[in-house]
Amino acid sequence: xxxxxxxxxxxxxxxxxxxxxxxxxxxxxxxxxxxxxxxxxxxxxxxxxxxxxxxxxxxxxxxxxxxxxxxxxxxxxxxxxxxxxxxxxxxxxxxxxxxxxxxxxxxxxxxxxxxxxxxxxxxxxxxxxxxxxxxxxxxxxxxxxxxxxx
Numbered sequence: 001x002x003x004x005x006x007x008x009x010x011x012x013x014x015x016x017x018x019x020x021x022x023x024x025x026x027x028x029x030x031x032x033x034x035x036x037x038x039x040x041x042x043x044x045x046x047x048x049x050x051x052x053x054x055x056x057x058x059x060x061x062x063x064x065x066x067x068x069x070x071x072x073x074x075x076x077x078x079x080x081x082x083x084x085x086x087x088x089x090x091x092x093x094x095x096x097x098x099x100x101x102x103x104x105x106x107x108x109x110x111x112x113x114x115x116x117x118x119x120x121x122x123x124x125x126x127x128x129x130x131x132x133x134x135x136x137x138x139x140x141x142x143x144x145x146x147x148x149x150x
Contacts, residue, residue, distance in 0.1 A: 012064030016139035025131025069105030
């Protein structure tokens with residue numbers, strides 16, 4: 001799966017995923033405006049159900065590309081989940097034919113927890129929102145880096 005973020009158009013939607021074994025957070029953003037928003041948390045069990053939900057989101061948002069958070073340790077080394085995230089990114093590319101960019105997601109969950117706590121969502125009430133909020137942070141990092149590269 002090549003790094004194709006540089007070949008994407010200047011306009012269009014991007015979907016981002018915070019992959020986890022139990023849940024996948026999803027966010028959407030716009031290349032032109034450079035803004036990202038949390039969309040959903042996929043909690044379906046089993047690969048087929050998850051990919052069916054992803055297909056529905058792709059049909060709804062019609063993205064020009066996808067972003068997947070790649071977990072790394074604080075020192076930048078591979079995390080236990082890194083290999084699975086790479087596999088997920090490859091599956092997205094293979095199934096849907098869209099360019100996929102991996103983005104370092106170091107500290108995104110901690111930042112998402114902080115944002116949710118600041119908005120009054122803590123503990124169990126924050127859990128359903130946490131993964132989508134982390135996906136939004138991952139996507140915002142991608143959009144910000146892209147804007148600075150132009």
